[in-house]
Amino acid sequence: MTKAYGEDYAMDIYVEDPDPFEIEVRGIPALITRGFCTYAIRPAGSLFWSETGFRSFGINVIDRDEVAECIETHLAKSxxxxxxxxxxxxxxxxxxxxxLEMTARLGRANIWDQWGPEKHAEAWANHDAKQAEHMAHMLADGIDPNEVQKPVHFKGKWPRFDIARLAA
Incomplete structure (x- = not known):
């Protein structure tokens, strides 16, 4: 069976469910499971019809041609x-x-300051540690953070990262 990258856990396939199958739409392969859920097959950073690597269409379609048609219709609309x-x-x-948005607006010293200096410092320490952990995870997984697009709602300047320095 193909690895579905759109999930962080082993997928359960129930006895009464139809067998998962793979299809390709617009050159993008996907794994299709019960309830017409689609999962990315290619690794992170690959093209898919959802930035999460998962998209549920919420209809019970198991015919390959109907599935491909539904995905094409979705892509035509979106x-x-x-x-x-x-x-x-x-x-x-x-x-x-x-x-980036909050510190540009309020300054780092004024975010989470309502909890007092100790909790403020703890909140930023936790934030910074989690960011560093995720950055290390990305580098270990071969994901270049410079390839991750900024969020749609973000209006500021998105940073560029020195990968050689980060990997050292």
Whole structure:
């Protein structure tokens, strides 16, 4: 069976469910499971119709041609084919956007300051540690953070990262 990258856990296939199958739409392979859920097959950073590597269509279709037609209809309406990323990368990106937007507006010293100096320091230490952990995870997984697009809602300047320095 093909690895479905759109999930962080082993997928359960129930006896009464139809067998999962693979299809390709617009050159993008996907794993199709019960309830018409689609999962990215190619690794993180590959193109898919969802940035999470997963998309549920919520209808019970198991015919390959109908599945392909439904995906094509979705793509015709949304026009959206984008790179997909694991959850930890999306979390890193959202947290970085929050940090950049909020510190630009209020300054780092004024975010989470309502809890007092100790909790304020702890909140930033936790944030920074989690960001560093996710960055290390990305580098270990071969994901270049410079290839992760900024969130749609983010209006500021998105940083570039020195991969050689980060990997050292």
């Amino acid at each position: 026009g959206k084919i984008e790179r997909w990323w694991p959850r930890y990368v999306l979390w890193w990106r959202q947290s970085l956007a929050f940090e």
